[in-house]
Amino acid sequence: MALTREQLAQRVAQEFQDGYYINLGIGIPTLAANYVPAGIEVMLQSENGLLGMGPFPREDEVDPDLINAGKQTVTMARGASIFSSADSFAMIRGGHVDLTVLGAFEVDCQGNIASYMIPGKLIKGMGGAMDLVAGADNIIVTMTHASKHGESKLLSECTLPLTGKGCIKRVLTDLALLDIENGKFILRERAPGVSVEEIASLTAGALVIPEHVPEMSVQ
């Protein structure tokens, strides 16, 4: 079975390590904050200028001066700090954020990512995504492995305009966890009940299949 949104979030959170500063993109990445493994502390960076993002506020805590990068009202965690957008992207571009998780339309086996624009459709903008993929060393892209029509989104070369070039090393889809090394996808894990053959048939870019591909451990 393909992973649900919650299971994708769970698997993302397994990458969290104690003491990590993490930037989570809008959507599934944000959900991962609900699955921080017991016994570790992480601090969430919101690129509009908050390090140490807390949960959504209770009704009486709502503050229009305190939002996240998705423009949602949030709270601050203990030990939080506030800074300007220039400082925020200095920490992102400067490589100080330990892990970045964001979504994409397409990824290719050269590590390229396309996530912000579909020509001919409405263009809303890249927000902070280009800075995040250019600045971070440790990035996980979360996405569906193929379109509803069964067309692979893991390509030999992205067809859409790029968000970043040669910057992606790890992709988590609803079917598999893959690394990108030397121009190839490496199949690391498969979703529970999903066969290697199914993953291979839905991966358009070059794919290396190790002898043993374990199932992910998700609830």
Add this chain to the structure above:
Amino acid sequence: MSGFDKVVGSYEEAMAGLEDNMTVIAGGFGLCGIPENLIKEIRRRGTRGLTVVSNNCGTDKYGLGILLVDKQIRKMVASYVGENALFEAQMMSGELEVELTPQGTLAEKMRAGGAGIPAFFTATGYGTPVGEGKEVREFNGRHYILEEAIQGDFSIAKAWKADRYGNLVFRKTARNFNPMAVTAGKIAVVEVEEIVEVGALDPDEIHLPGIYVQRLIQGTFEKHIEQRTVRSA
């Protein structure tokens, strides 16, 4: 009155001198920390042909979005322009020129503009449509593109508190682009919730010194929320 006193008496006075075809840099992220009354004053003045530099362009009803109603904006420089039907319509019809700029690059363009740095190299956007036509340099085996600083004829910003000299304190994530926007404007106009007497702010707690501020005004704010998200008690 001290020569350092930046307080002006009215919003009309605050935006005096803004003319058609000028460039205005605005602070704010979404509707958070936007100079909402200064934007309303630009609407009232009917200034046209503006180039507006801001992370977003408000919504249909609030923020910079209200300048679209009478087509006062000719060009928008922003990182994200969703959630605004009027914006989409004017962009699609070609009436509104849009220069999409990565959020961190936009912040740095403003910072550089205020800091006397004409341009800077960044890896952001290399190999993407943003990098097309821009100078590329390699440093330590990585590619970087040359991005130019931005300066405005005016900048408009919102802070929480100020003293009469224009020393500013921001509040929570309403800080966002505001400090850099202020520094990048030839005439920087800041509206705040409270103006205190000089000496009432601890110098260690001032986020942006008044040297960058030309005009200061106290206003009242609606502070609309775009995505009100709460958890149950």
